[in-house]
Ligand code: SF4
């Protein structure tokens with residue numbers, strides 16, 4: 001294992017150097033809260049944050065993304081043919097992504113990058129991205145990454161792990177991609193691996209001890225799907241929900257989208273926009289029939305998908321990394337921790 | 349507040365026991381600071397969970413739409429006005445309802461309080477007119493009057509306009525409030541500045557529709573933004589489409605909006621969406637002398653015609 | 664509409680009976696003149712969705 005030390009002056013200089021070879025994304029405080037955005041030249045990621053309001057999934061998977069273009073002009077040879085749009089898949093890096101959000105990309109990967117189906121937009125963006133994680137030493141009271149199979153210093157899905165030791169940054173090199181990123185930045189001050197590793201371990205334990213939210217997921221796998229589906233608690237658990245898209249749009253592990261064509265004269269584009277299982281339109285059939293016509297059905301779908309169907313289908317844990325965004329942002333305080341407990345303990 | 353809670357529980361238990369209602373809709377304590385969760389009670393155990401404090405800003409009238417049961421509902425001033433609007437618009441029958449009025453002592457602005465602190469708020473406690481905010485290594489006492497939801501700070505109808513039961517003595521209504529300072533400021537801007545103002549206002553909008561869905565008025569089976577034949581508005585993050593959503597929704601609320609603030613409270617991005625609806629609310633007052641939800645006896649101005657309706661804009 | 668930044672004079676309302684042909688012509692002329700005087704509408708205009 002290799003560890004690099006970066007003092008805070010060479011931090012800015014390195015980032016500047018990276019500007020030539022990478023598109024850099026980082027957390028920036030806009031108005032009242034942080035979000036990820038592409039950094040302007042010379043702009044530094046603001047690492048004074050707890051976490052961003054929205055997840056960084058949009059760096060790879062934008063909320064609205066054009067996929068194809070077409071022309072309806074019959075005088076053109078290629079009229080009515082969908083053509084893939086040119087995109088910038090040059091190397092990019094997300095700096096300051098929290099470990100939970102990085103792991104989330106691996107949670108959604110089986111959906112975008114499966115043996116039988118490949119989503120070229122997601123895959124190309126994902127592969128072009130270097131993930132520079134930012135270890136979390138101040139988890140929020142709503143964070144439950146550890147019980148969700150992740151953690152404040154978790155490394156899955158990261159290329160580099162950045163740790164703030166107050167007077168300098170320590171970087172743990174996790175992948176070759178990370179290594180390349182470091183050399184492009186000109187950061188190379190290697191430090192004694194054992195000492196650095198011990199220091200990070202100690203910090204990791206302190207951080208993990210701060211995560212007080214307990215959520216049990218151990219029984220979910222063995223529950224009977226139809227029992228859970230028909231469980232009596234859904235009416236009560238779903239009552240407050242207003243079926244907005246807040247939870248799904250803020251969530252790093254929600255992946256659903258809807259495809260739309262927009263035509264301007266003869267020219268048109270086909271794009272996809274995030275969609276949400278909370279919306280009635282999500283499942284409305286062309287016939288007018290809607291298999292999830294009621295709020296209770298939709299709320300149940302969200303939690304069953306994350307905490308049961310995903311668990312059973314992919315054997316990859318739950319479809320949630322415990323970032324706590326949906327808990328903090330839900331306007332009516334639907335709390336996934338509570339629902340998860342209800343599901344996990346249902347029927348004894 | 350605890351007197352209110354006792355009274356809420358007492359009334360709810362009585363109504364349930366006497367089978368006057370099948371359920372009572374109220375709030376239970378939230379799992380995060382400054383949040384309570386709307387819930388229903390069908391048993392005395394459920395009633396035990398009811399709370400009341402300054403974090404009950406969600407408008408419970410929203411939970412009545414098209415329900416068939418006999419319902420007891422806890423209602424602040426604004427909720428009661430939205431219940432009236434619901435009755436007028438045939439979304440609920442008056443005789444299915446027992447309105448449990450709460451003379452409202454105003455709600456606190458969770459967005460505002462959140463942005464006052466750099467780190468996480470772990471607990472918020474209320475003591476009379478003080479709000480104590482606690483986090484890791486800090487504690488700060490705020491005056492409740494400084495951190496009210498904007499709509500509450502300018503509210504002039506805190507007492508429920510219709511109720512069958514009431515949990516306390518009427519509170520004093522605020523007098524001489526300037527309700528429209530923000531709207532007038534925008535009205536006075538030149539067109540370009542107005543345009544930019546709203547661009548900035550909604551730049552963070554993610555079109556999650558929490559504002560729409562938190563609003564008791566927005567009960568349409570298919571909202572115009574969801575309509576696909578014809579498609580009135582694009583569905584992407586395009587700023588023109590986002591703007592179209594906001595101001596058209598505001599039109600649909602004109603003469604109906606009670607300025608309850610539920611939309612603004614719900615927005616995960618802290619967008620001041622009332623800047624749209626309040627203009628129409630002001631116009632209804634200026635042009636028709638109308639305040640929504642004050643009476644069951646009169647039809648709202650936008651579904652009636654009177655020969656003296658203002659028409660100077662028609663050339 | 665003016666409140667959100669559409670210039671005064673771009674949006675017009677009129678009530679014209681099918682019998683009032685001269686009023687119709689008159690109004691159309693006035694509206695087109697007023698709008699031409701304002702120049703093109705550059706704000707409330709979507710040429711293509713501004714998305715990623
Ligand atoms: S759980 Fe909360 S955020 Fe999600 S749809 Fe329901 S109300 Fe909206």
Ligand code: SF4
Pocket residue numbers: 247250251252253254306319320321322323324325326327336
């Ligand atoms: S479900 Fe909620 S806690 Fe889990 S990853 Fe999504 S937003 Fe985070």
Ligand code: SF4
Pocket residue numbers: 552553554555556557558559560614615616617618619621
């Ligand atoms: S709640 Fe906020 S972010 Fe969501 S659609 Fe409304 S204004 Fe936009």
Ligand code: SF4
Pocket residue numbers: 407562563564565601604605606607608609610611612622625
């Ligand atoms: S538009 Fe907003 S303020 Fe008006 S009634 Fe609806 S939720 Fe309340």
